[in-house]
Amino acid sequence: GNSVTQMEGPVTLSEEAFLTINCTYTATGYPSLFWYVQYPGEGLQLLLKATKADDKGSNKGFEATYRKETTSFHLEKGSVQVSDSAVYFCALGYYGQNFVFGPGTRLSVLP
Amino acid sequence: NAGVTQTPKFRVLKTGQSMTLLCAQDMNHEYMYWYRQDPGMGLRLIHYSVGEGTTAKGEVPDGYNVSRLKKQNFLLGLESAAPSQTSVYFCASSSFAERGMTGELFFGEGSRLTVL
Numbered sequence: 001g002n003s004v005t006q007m008e009g010p011v012t013l014s015e016e017a018f019l020t021i022n023c024t025y026t027a028t029g030y031p032s033l034f035w036y037v038q039y040p041g042e043g044l045q046l047l048l049k050a051t052k053a054d055d056k057g058s059n060k061g062f063e064a065t066y067r068k069e070t071t072s073f074h075l076e077k078g079s080v081q082v083s084d085s086a087v088y089f090c091a092l093g094y095y096g097q098n099f100v101f102g103p104g105t106r107l108s109v110l111p
Numbered sequence: 112n113a114g115v116t117q118t119p120k121f122r123v124l125k126t127g128q129s130m131t132l133l134c135a136q137d138m139n140h141e142y143m144y145w146y147r148q149d150p151g152m153g154l155r156l157i158h159y160s161v162g163e164g165t166t167a168k169g170e171v172p173d174g175y176n177v178s179r180l181k182k183q184n185f186l187l188g189l190e191s192a193a194p195s196q197t198s199v200y201f202c203a204s205s206s207f208a209e210r211g212m213t214g215e216l217f218f219g220e221g222s223r224l225t226v227l
Binding site: 032034036042043044045046049089091093095096097099101102103104 | 141142144151152153154161201203205206207208209214215216217218219220221
């Protein structure tokens with residue numbers, strides 16, 4: 001079946017450090033890929049998305065590129081801020097359904 | 112700008128009591144979902160619906176029932192609550208996405224349920 005694997009957390013960084021959270025997937029066909037973010041005490045919000053190979057999703061300084069050859073969708077940010085502290089979920093879906101989520105990676109950014 | 116709204120936001124139950132969580136979306140989405148989130152276990156799908164009048168089981172359906180009598184509403188029921196159902200529950204909705212479109216999920220803010 002389809003699955004999503006994320007790097008184990010928690011990840012702790014100093015402010016302005018470079019962030020990478022790895023995400024790889026196993027899927028048939030051509031899923032869309034997503035990164036969701038969950039701030040403390042809140043629901044999940046869509047951070048960025050990509051629909052096909054080599055697409056780059058970007059938002060709020062975060063980027064991820066849909067790599068079909070390595071089945072990956074790694075999340076990166078050049079300079080993290082304290083306000084980026086949250087849990088990040090990688091996910092895939094097909095035509096608006098059949099979503100599969102990774103376990104989430106908790107990021108803590110220290111001032 | 113309501114999006115997906117869940118009620119109630121918090122609830123404390125005693126073992127054996129029943130309750131219903133209500134999810135409402137105003138985006139005319141076909142698909143609706145109920146997830147539970149527990150520490151260290153990520154999101155787990157309880158039940159989902161692909162249209163008005165339809166429901167299907169997800170990964171962890173036992174102890175829950177759902178109904179989708181109206182397109183905009185998706186109800187999650189606990190007939191006899193157990194402490195193992197203490198969790199944060201999230202409702203989500205999405206729309207059919209044609210090829211080339213992403214079709215993302217939209218989430219509610221969550222409902223925290225404690226069963227004593």
